[in-house]
Amino acid sequence: MSLDPVDFYDVRALLSEEERLVQETVARFVDEKALPLIPKAFDDHRFPSELVPEIAALGVLGCTLEGYGCAGLNSVAYGLICQELERGDSGLRSFASVQSSLVMWPIYTFGSEEQKRRWLPLLARGEAIGCYGLTEAHGGSDPNAMKTHAHKQGGDWVLNGSKMWITNGSISDVAVVWAQTDDGIRAFLVETKSPGFQAHEIERKLSLRASVTSALFLDGVRVPDENALLGAIGLKSALACLTQARYGISWGAIGAAIACLREVIEFTRTRVLFGRPLARTQTTQRRLADMVRRITTSQLLSLQLGRLKDQGRMQPAQVSLAKWNNVRMALDVARDARDLLGGSGITTEYCSMRHMLNLESVITYEGTEIIHELVVGQELTGFDAF
Template sequence: MALNPTDLFDIRSLLSEEERMIQDSVARFTDQKVLPIIGDCFDQGRFPKELVPEIAAMGLLGSSLPEKYGCAELNAVSYGLICQELERGDSGIRSFVSVQSSLCMYPIYAYGSEEQRQKYLPGMARGEIIGCFGLTEPHGGSDPANMKTVAKKDGGDWVINGAKMWITNGNLADIAIVWAQTDEGIQGFIVEKGTKGFEAQEVHKKMSLRASVTSALYLDSVRVPDSQRLPNVKGLKGPLGCLTQARYGITWGPIGAAIAAYTSALEYSKERVLFNRPIAATQAVQLKLADMARRITLAQLLSLQLGRLKDAGTMQPAQVSLAKWNNCRMAIDICREARDILGGAGITTEHPPIRHALNLESVITYEGTETVHQLVIGREVTGINAF
């Protein structure tokens, strides 16, 4: 039997029946609903928010959280497969789900009060309440401890001043999880849309994640009651814990982008005839395609084992760093090579490689740049902090 070009090691056989069903359902959604429109959305700089109700109806928002809050309570591998299949469509679609699930619903669940969970999580799972995550600031994102946004206690309220930058979903969001310095360390606050002094401004002129909403958040003496503070965490471990959840999903997402670019190049190479034979018959193209298949296979195995570790409760943040570093680099390199195989046709959104390559310039940067994750591994193996 011939091997599956996108699954040379039959990794699918390692999945449970439920995991395979989830992957197949999200793959169908991507094929039927995302791929027919996503090129135009990218061209137009438009997030297809009309897809949100169906994404929610499929149980993809907060999918790892408990059923008591209206969520699907899936395992970590299932969440990873969701991210892979959504990013096979576009990084912007996967980013929307990642932010809603891992950066907004997760901190409310992990760090919030029961009242906050009941108030927000069911509506977020239904896609009726959209969230954004306010951590990164205009002066830089790789040093969150140097946060300039501050929250001061004033009676039973908190007054927040500051600005956040590169915020996915910002102008879509009904709530923002805003992290701020307080006299007791960094704390998280749920800031609702329409609160006086709170404003989101969409970022335009992007060449990456064009089918995603990216915003700046401004907080000018924003007053929120103490009931909107996340009570169960203080310090950097709060936002960093959220980022570990989101980065885990990101290790899977680029595999989908890489598969989309690779299969596009593979199909094109069999149809494109030069010098009386398809370019797939040339050694140069076969070497590139073989290398793509090798790197995708390694990334699949890496993320699957990471997911099994997460489900076992033994996953370490450094392991997430290694997988994000490897898989983002793998995907961006494959997309560039695939674009090259497509020649001139590869620069249009009629084919996915250039769109995915541009998107991955953001994915390889956000939630920890490649350099940051390399240094995390360097620290892990040497015991010396080089930050």
């Protein structure tokens, strides 16, 4: 074949030498170090934390930030990192995405110089792990309804409340926690060893099993005033962090779809039924062609989004379109690949059902599909339909 099934439009030719090198480096790590561990980690409901030092050593944590031990890469390079990590498993990309976009980025953007110097080098080296405390059990897609609150007491803030569905929660050293105050929603850097802070891992998950997902509880947690993120005021600041993370998710989903496509092409070439390989049937070829159409469209969409981001022209509605389109694409590809695999597809010997289950979470977190449709709809009409 003259065309690469997972790069049908030769997107690689549109990348810079640095971007290609970054992708190759992370792809090699995923193939050699992550994929041998992931199926069993998923089976065992365990985040492979032994990979964290190696992920950090690649320089991918907070990689778009300048200084403080960060690599200073462009947004397309970061997107390719997310793509390759999620080709391994959504849990790997979720870990890096939260660390980079939801913890390091708000510290870099809203924090004081002292906060940056203290936390960013540790987080970049993987010597500290962070989590992002915004979502609450009753709030879901409506963060304005948060009940976690903070009030000033002397030189400290006192936080009370809870957060739900928090990636990295029970393995974190610091949590970026959003709370209602008398002056509106504010963000605080809460050290997880603080008295009154608890994180409980959520068990019995059928999705993101190779990831840590937690509930956070804050009972009279005292946070020094210097741990408040002074620039993070109002829900707009919280949503700005989500925009950073959603950008990476739009790339990550492509990686999951690529893994499923590669696997199912090979399977259909070797699986013989009724005297011929599945790949020789029209039905199979049409389904594989449709997967390539969807993946290629998503690749071009995210690449252009990354170029806009690096030019400072990216808008939140554009990110919503990419997250909505690409995660839906990946989920559809994973489901169809699983079907072509037949009974074999329900085991972790093959990756499609694992990716399919993970993507059920990815399509829900960081804004559900409907939320992103409404963001785009508001941009088109000028009317808020939330």
